Amino acid sequence: MAFLPELVLMAGALVLFFICLGESRARQAGIAAFVVSVATIAACALCLGQQAVLFDGAYRVDLFSQILKLVFACGFVLVLMLGGEISDIRDDIRAEYYLFLTLSVSGLVMLVSCVDIITLVVALELSSFPLYLLVPMRCEREGQRSQMESAIKYIMFGVAANGIMLFGLSYLFGLTGTTSLPVMVEKLRPVVHSPLAITGLALTFCGLFFKLAVFPFHFWTPDVYQGASNETASIIASLSKVGAVAVLVRFVSLASPDNHAIVLLLTLLAVASMFYGNLIALIQKDLKRLLGFSGIAHAGYALIGFVAMDAAGYAASLYYIVGYLFMVLACFVVICKVSRDGANVSMEDLAGLHRRSPLLAVTLVVGIFALAGIPPFVGFMGKFTLLSAALAKGHLALVIIAVVNTAIAIYYYLGVVREACFRDAGDRPVIALDWTTRVVCVLLIVGVLVLGIAPAFVIDAISSSLACVNLPLASVPQP
Numbered sequence: 001m002a003f004l005p006e007l008v009l010m011a012g013a014l015v016l017f018f019i020c021l022g023e024s025r026a027r028q029a030g031i032a033a034f035v036v037s038v039a040t041i042a043a044c045a046l047c048l049g050q051q052a053v054l055f056d057g058a059y060r061v062d063l064f065s066q067i068l069k070l071v072f073a074c075g076f077v078l079v080l081m082l083g084g085e086i087s088d089i090r091d092d093i094r095a096e097y098y099l100f101l102t103l104s105v106s107g108l109v110m111l112v113s114c115v116d117i118i119t120l121v122v123a124l125e126l127s128s129f130p131l132y133l134l135v136p137m138r139c140e141r142e143g144q145r146s147q148m149e150s151a152i153k154y155i156m157f158g159v160a161a162n163g164i165m166l167f168g169l170s171y172l173f174g175l176t177g178t179t180s181l182p183v184m185v186e187k188l189r190p191v192v193h194s195p196l197a198i199t200g201l202a203l204t205f206c207g208l209f210f211k212l213a214v215f216p217f218h219f220w221t222p223d224v225y226q227g228a229s230n231e232t233a234s235i236i237a238s239l240s241k242v243g244a245v246a247v248l249v250r251f252v253s254l255a256s257p258d259n260h261a262i263v264l265l266l267t268l269l270a271v272a273s274m275f276y277g278n279l280i281a282l283i284q285k286d287l288k289r290l291l292g293f294s295g296i297a298h299a300g301y302a303l304i305g306f307v308a309m310d311a312a313g314y315a316a317s318l319y320y321i322v323g324y325l326f327m328v329l330a331c332f333v334v335i336c337k338v339s340r341d342g343a344n345v346s347m348e349d350l351a352g353l354h355r356r357s358p359l360l361a362v363t364l365v366v367g368i369f370a371l372a373g374i375p376p377f378v379g380f381m382g383k384f385t386l387l388s389a390a391l392a393k394g395h396l397a398l399v400i401i402a403v404v405n406t407a408i409a410i411y412y413y414l415g416v417v418r419e420a421c422f423r424d425a426g427d428r429p430v431i432a433l434d435w436t437t438r439v440v441c442v443l444l445i446v447g448v449l450v451l452g453i454a455p456a457f458v459i460d461a462i463s464s465s466l467a468c469v470n471l472p473l474a475s476v477p478q479p
Contacts, residue, residue, distance in 0.1 A: 012036030088342025150227025168203025273300030330367030352425020
């Protein structure tokens with residue numbers, strides 16, 4: 001039972017593999033992937049209270065991992081539903097698209113349970129490499145092959161970041177003589193202020209900063225968003241970021257709260273990410289590029305919780321990134337439906353959306369207002385919890401900088417709302433929505449509202465689960 005969600009995903013990937021052996025089986029693969037995603041939600045819900053240590057202490061099932069697995073499963077379902085028939089992927093490779101997507105989600109689900117460096121690296125690569133393959137699977141357009149450039153850039157930056165992370169992990173292993181994170185916590189405490197330990201942790205963060213799109217590991221983000229299909233960009237923008245924050249919690253907790261070098265590093269990266277992302281987003285006309293630069297800024301917001309270096313800050317970062325998943329998917333479902341034949345959507349393409357499709361317009365407004373941090377949406381409560389955690393530790397300057405950046409972001413976010421709600425539609429056609437899209441829109445709107453209006457349940461659950469992070473393995477039952 002403890003390993004049931006992973007078993008469901010791996011069995012689903014195996015089924016999809018056999019489906020891919022045939023030709024023109026995109027529809028069967030889509031149905032199979034959706035069934036697997038729903039079954040994964042059921043499995044995660046059934047296993048929510050499970051605790052176990054598996055694979056000789058390398059894999060731990062606890063409340064922390066189980067909550068995040070449920071988040072990944074919900075995100076998996078939403079991505080499949082908003083993508084629909086994924087028309088921007090060629091028919092002959094569409095079945096493989098579903099296979100790679102399922103494998104990537106499998107890696108993310110395993111990632112949050114890994115408490116050993118070796119298994120963690122394997123899970124990280126399993127979640128990353130299928131995404132590298134999804135980017136170039138977009139249909140080619142005449143005179144445009146931006147997906148190939150984006151894929152090469154994504155792979156090159158990803159490989160470089162992984163290499164730097166492995167170099168940092170080798171330092172930590174050399175200092176402690178163990179690959180087990182809980183044991184590493186105990187052995188690092190006497191030497192955590194040494195230059196070698198700080199260097200090892202900083203280099204280890206690099207691979208996770210790449211997935212989170214933190215400055216200066218952000219260069220791939222806007223180009224990959226623009227070059228990838230709308231559905232692929234939604235996956236990269238949402239699910240992978242939740243996984244990066246979850247693993248970052250395990251590694252940041254290796255450092256002691258009074259480690260000023262790590263705090264200063266995280267503070268500088270947070271400030272640079274917020275200013276860079278928000279200022280460059282001001283001039284963007286392509287909606288996916290705008291969300292890409294916005295994502296860099298939101299990565300900076302998420303780092304604010306880590307600057308606090310305590311459980312309240314980690315819980316705030318996790319709550320914020322879970323809310324961000326719903327916020328950004330609300331924007332991407334609009335992009336997928338406004339787009340003509342999977343083409344990129346410019347700001348002008350949103351003109352008159354309130355008349356062409358009122359439900360899409362409401363979904364976009366909710367998502368944009370949430371990203372801007374306007375109450376009562378989850379973006380406001382997420383920023384509030386982050387800033388409260390940082391302020392409690394005396395980081396007043398960082399809080400002021402975050403508020404200034406929020407004000408900057410409101411300008412370009414309201415530009416999106418202006419196009420959708422106050423421009424004339426002209427000759428742009430009415431957008432017909434199927435029942436699947438309507439359900440996704442309603443679910444995302446409700447999710448953004450509920451997480452913002454009643455955050456206590458989620459924050460309390462995350463806070464309780466954080467007690468399990470890097471605990472000694474002996475505290476968890478072994479089957």
